[in-house]
Every structure is written in structure tokens, then in C-alpha cells.
Amino acid sequence: MTQTEAPIGFGRMHRVEDARFLRGRGNYVDDVQLPGMLHGAVLRSPFAHARIVSIDTSAAEAHPKVKAVITGQVLATLNLAWMPTMSYDTQAVLATDKVRFQGQEVAFVVAEDRYAARDALELIEVDYEPLDVVADATQAMAAGAPVIRDDKEGKTDNHIYDWEAGDHAATDAAFANAAVVVSEDVLYPRSHPAPLETCGAVADFNKATGKLTMWCNTQAPHAHRTVYALVAGLPEQKIQVISPDIGGGFGNKVPIYPGYVCAVVGSIVTGKPVKWMEDRSENLISTGFARDYHMHGEIAATADGKILGVKVDVLADHGAFNSVAQPSKFPAGFFHIFTGSYDYPAAHCKVTAVYTNKAPGGVAYACSFRITEAVYLIERLVDVLARKLGMDPAELRLKNLLTPEQFPYTTPTGWEYDSGNYPRALNLAMEIAGYQQLRQEQAEKRSRGEYMGIGISFFTEGVGAGPRKHMDILGLGMADGAELRIHPTGKGVLRVSCQSQGQGHETTFAQIVAEELGIPPTDIEVVHGDTDQTPFGLGTYGSRSTPVSGGAAALVARKVRERAKIVAAAMLEVSTEDLEWEKGRFYVRGDQEKAKTIQEIALAAHSSLELPEGVEGHLDATTVYNPPNLTYPFGAYICVADVDPGTGVVKVRRFIAVDDCGPRINPMIVEGQIHGGLADGIGMALMQVMAFDPQGNHLGSSFMDYLLPTSLECPAFELGETVTPSPHHPIGAKGVGESATVGSPPAVVNAVIDALAPFNVGHLDMPLTPANVWSAIQGRPLRTDLAL
């Protein structure tokens, strides 16, 4: 295979960033080496809930290689013992009064090397007085439960918020008149994104210039800079956050973690750069987990399977601090999109969130701000309904899916879906799968005691947060800037605010500009991940890069094109109204030969060519894109799984995924993102869970206990595509980074429960481990998230 020519714009092309990654020349945060750099390490709590009686750091301070030991008391003198979270709560940087989850940060050691820093942790003596533990969300609300957040004045329980969406009365009315109602308790257990690169930072505070340079593998460098400025009192122009290459994020690297703040303080105290890198255990037990939603759902329908309404009651476990990073006006994220892809008039949900003695977080792992939980709930409920009605689950979905003419469609909870052709996607998935033949095969196998299942899920996502009038994080509106500089030779530099964690922005964003200007993508250098070099924007998570920053990239290129048009008119001595654009050049209407290419125009724009009055010259432009609405990608997934009833082992044999994310800028990259999300879904459905014992001990604190899917658990994926552009996005693109993670878990679970129908198994909670499946076959399903 020889390298395909790069397309002039959209299309398959190899990634420009691969050249450095393939040679081991990426620059991840742990690769940053600065002269005189010291290493930090965090001492963590072994208890889930305990009062700190005393901390003795004298032996650690006496260690010959130790430069500083920082405790909460030290931070308190700087007013930094607590920091604000992204959800208007507070979180301890280093514990002063008590520890509230196992693995919480208690002290920070700065030493000459990483081994010495860890040695010194062993020398710190902490006297703890253990307290009763709340390890489960249902315990948190019980009368007399220990109050975790007694740091908050007047707090007498563990309640965080109650939040509602939809029309309660209308939903009750729909249920009262329904022929059929089914209900289901659906647990989405606590999971963790577990990027292979853990979180870390190198903080370098230069006393001479007063400038803080912070290398940090954050998904949101600009937001971090502003928060540091607001919290630490450093002037914002003196803070530079550099997100270098990032070894996977998946939402794990959005929040500000105590270790980052400690690294900054360590650098200020020692006058040297300080590197802090978590180890794997620290990453799993203390950083942003995902899910932990305990959902009760009910769905009402007519006897022939027309859905009439859905209602949901959720208990959300937010851990010890409410630190979810999401649009601040939406405390339960976008969960109220739980009505899914179906047409019915009434819906209501209520979410109650509580503190527990577990790590903080909840919004992470490609969840599109809780849409993962919503899709899992509705897709399980639809399957439960299908079984109750004795209908094929595909038929029931086709009967209730929104139809193309219903778009734009406003859901019962207020979302305006932009565009969609749902039946086409599901029909295509069924065609690729050979759905009817699969059902035949299933019947034949059942007759000889073999158990295969076919699971369907259909999802609608809302991504690309978002319109600044509704969406902000801590008051920072979620619009993204872009700057495009065109050099005299017609090559350019695009500066974007979003930050790649492997999504291939340096390729994709160059292709967006290339499409607009008609030049090769390789002529555009994409700069990202450095707050001194790029315009402000909220970062990369929630599948927002293409929907928001991608819109900005297209629009800034169009601005450049408009400027180029004026220059071209001057060059050709015609009016701009006489010019027509075709990819790469302007020509005079009626005379295709009379034309100027974008490269010729670029050179002229920097030359002594006389330009019309008021035209400054050069072609550079800047813009800020404030999306008018979210974009709504969707898809239809079918999983075929075989279950061994003797062992409970599930084998995903086939996985068919039809995704509609609008036009695909680089189909190769889009397919890669879908593949990764499907593996995530298989992992969550079959293997991954963060479980706790009653004392709050974490039972998944290494990759030996927290199991991730390998090449052997994943099948060869079968992908399909439909294209329904977003009508409001500059290039119609909808975003795809989280689609497969959101859409795939219910397909796997539905497949396994379908396989187990002969055993009368109608319910299973993830993960569907062999023990869990086998127990369910024996009639004793497990509670998978607690070792009670």
C-alpha cells in the first residue's frame, strides 16, 4: 500500500501526528524534564472516613533528599487547603480535619527524585481516628447516617441536591391510562475511564518573572488557567498552561486535582520545577470516576406496543465532594435526555444526589454528561417492555422511533433534536447483522441447549456543549475561539482552544481549513494545548471538539476566504460581486481563466498591491463560535453474544454499529473513535466495576482487580454509516467521540439477557462477569458494586 494523496479537504488521510508517536517522540507530561526539577508524591488516606488527630512530618523532613513536606495546615496558611470544584462545591486539597474517602490526599512530599519522594511518604506518621463509613448511596440518606461534609456549616445530612425535569402530572396521567406498565431497577455501576497515561503535572513557578508555567495533561487548559487565577490569586497573564501530548483522557483529565495544586505550591516553596505523576492505584482510587447511578425506571405503553410515557427516579452517588465537571446549570448533566430516540408525549425524572465516603467525580468516561446512563436506562426499559408484550425488540423500537419528518423535534424534557433519520439507521444495522437469520439461528441453537443472544440499542446523543446562554462551567461560557494565520506562501497556522488526547486534531482540523480554502491539509499547521498560543475555549470533552471548535475552524477559514475575495478583486481589477469561488481559487464569473489561487492571493495580500480603502492587508482572521444548539448524533447497535451456561462466560461474537454523526471529516479517524468506544462498552458491560467493601475499601485499585478489555474480549467490529447533517452546524458535523461508549453497553446487556431468556433471567446489573451471569442462571443475581 502506498500512501494515498492527502485529500484537499475531507476524506481519508493518514494522521500527521503519527510521525512522532511512531518514533517514540511524543511529548507526554512525564517526558518533560527541566533543569533542577524535583519530584512530588502524595500521601493518601488508608481510611474511607476518619478524623485526623495529628500528622508528624519530622522524619520525612529529615530525609536527606527531601526538599519540602506540605500538609493541609501549611496550605491553610495560604488559604489553599480547600479549592472550589467545577460544581460550586469545595474539595480538600490536603485534608485538615478528616479524610472522606480512601485515597484522599493528606500530605505532599517534594524530593530530589521520584523514588526518594515515595520513600519519604513512608516516614510521615498520621494518627487517624476511624469514623463510621457511608459506602453506598442508599445508606447515605438513611436517618442517623454519619455526616460526611460536616465542614459545611449547618450540614446535618449527606444530601446534595434534588433536581427534576419533565411534566410530573402529564406523565402520571399517561401512566394511569396505559394498558401496560413495566418497571426496572437499573444500576449503572461506578466505573473509571483509566487512560493508560495517569494524571500528572510539572509546575514551574519563576520567582524572577512571577510566571507560572504548568505542563499538565488536562483536557481543558484554558479553563484550568482561569480557575488557577481565581483561586490562587495569580494574575491570569502570568499563568501558562501547556497540555502536551496526552495519553488518553476520556473525561478523566477534565477536573483540577489536588496533586496539581500541590505541585504548584511545591514549586513556589522550593523555587524549583516540581513534577507530580500519579501511579496507577492513585489514578483509579482518587481521580474522576464515572456513573454510579442507581435508577428506577417505569415505562407505559398501549397493548400493541406504542410507548406513552416514561418516568425515572435516580439516586446519584457523587462521592465525598461534588466535583463533577459539566455545564453548571445542569446538576445531573444531560441525563434528562433519557426519553431517548422515541416518540411519546410524557416524561418525568427526579434525581437526588448524595455524598458518600468514595472518591469524587461522576461525569467522565465519554459519557456526554450522563447521556450514557440515560441511554442505558431507556434501552433496558424498552427491552423489558418488549419481553412483557411478547414483541420482537427491533419491531418495538421501529414502532416507536421518531420519524424523519418530526425533526427538528422537541422532546418532552425540552431538548431540540436537530436532525435524524432513525428508522434508516436501525434498518441498516439489521441488514448488516442479518437480523432475521440471527433470530432463526438463535431458535435452532436454543433447541439444542446453546444460548446466544441478540441485543439492540438505539441512542441519541446531545453533544457539543454548548450555547453560551444555557451552558457554562463556573460562569465560563462554552464558546470556542479559533485563529487562522495565512503566510505569504499560502500555508497557514490554525490555533484552536480544544486539546487532543488522541483524537487526531492536528489532522482533522487541518482538513476543515483545507476544505474551506481548497489547499492541502498538510499546508496547515494546527497549534493546540498551550494557553499562551491559542485563543480561549473550554476544551475537549463531551464530544465537543468538532461541534464547537470545528465550527470555529470552519468559520475562521470562511473569514479568511472573505478577506481573500477582496484581495482577489483588487488583483483582477473587478468587483467582489463578480467573483465566484471554487475550491482553492476565485475566478471572474463568465471567465474561468481569469482567476487567482488562494496562494497567489496570500502573496498579494502581503505585497505592495494597492488594496481598497479600509482593507488592512494580510489574510489572518479570528473568530469565536457560539453554537446555536447542541448537535444530536445517533446510532443503531446490534450485539451478538454467546453465553456458556455452565461457566457464565459471555463471548461477544459480533458487534454491528451504524453511526450517524453527519458528514465525516476523516472517515478513518471516525471509525477509529467508534472502535474504541465499542471496546469501552464491552468492557463496562462485561468487566469493569469499581466495587467497595462496607468499610469503603476500594476493591479495584489496580489493573489486576479493575479489568479492562483486551484484544481477546473484543470482536472484529462491523460498522455502517448513514449521514444526516446537522442543519445548524457550519459543516453539518455532529461529533462522534463518545457515541459508541454511550450506545454500546445496553446492546451487550440486552444480548446477554436475551440469551438467558430460557432461564427466565430478565435482569442483570453490569458487569456481566462469569460469576454474575452464572448466579443469575441459578436464580440468585448479584449486586455487583458492593462486596456486602
Next chain:
Amino acid sequence: MQITVGVNGESYTRDVEDRLLLVHFLRDTLGLTGTHWGCDTSNCGVCTVQVDGKPVKSCTMLAVMADGREVKTVEGLETAAGLDPVQQGFMACHGLQCGFCTPGMMLTARALLDRNPNPTEQEIRVAISGNLCRCTGYENIVQSVRWAAEHPASAEASEGVSA
């Protein structure tokens, strides 16, 4: 303790702590940061290097155990003739996204192809099952290794993917 380790064909003599892990020797002592670190428990495989031609997880081997042995890292895959077919295959088939698992994955793949030049998809899946990837779902990694198997010669490779 003084050790002498061959890395990518060059010999390095250094004084190291007995407890220094090979991954930190490569990254911190020699500055070869292409080898990554990911889990401490030899589950993830991002630290995979070759020691005397065999894939080894360098977070689970002491630097002193590499004394007198030859280590190959990602920095040693490319030769004067160009990129290794495995590197070309990963680019051609989009076998990497964030790039963090890629060095370890490629060294495992190289070792597989050295002992089995024409592996089946299942043999590839078994070979890389000790290397986790969180981005690709493995599909394109399997295709990348197949690509490398189908384009083994460096002469052919030099006409292939350029990076």
C-alpha cells in the same frame, strides 16, 4: 551498582540504584522517553521493550537485570532504511490514537513477526493480549500488524508509507 546495557545498538555504562526499574533507567537515566509507564503491575504493557529479542515489561524488571544484555526500544525500530514495517503498518491502518500504548504494542508486534512472519488475526490477538489499548478497540492494531506481515521487506517498505 555499575551496569553496562546495550540499548538500540549502543552501549551505556551507568551507576544505578539496585532498585531502579528498567523503565526508569531508560526514561530518566538515558532520556529515552519513547518507552512509557502505565500501571506498576505488568498488566498494561505500555512499558514493553525487547530484551535480547524477547518482549519484556520494563516496569517489572530491574535495570541491574539488564546488565550485559541488549535492549531494544521504540527509538530503535527505525533504521537507515526507513521505518520498520510495523511502524508503517500502524500509520497505514490507523493503529494508534493517543500513541501511549503504541511503542509497547509495536515492540510486541515486532517480536511476534520475528518468530511468526505470517500470523493469523487470532494469533495477533493472542500476542498483543498483554498490551492494553484504551483508544482503538484493537481492531486497527490487528490490521496494522497484518499490514506489516504483508509488507516485510525493507526495500518494499521504503516505497510504502512515509512519515
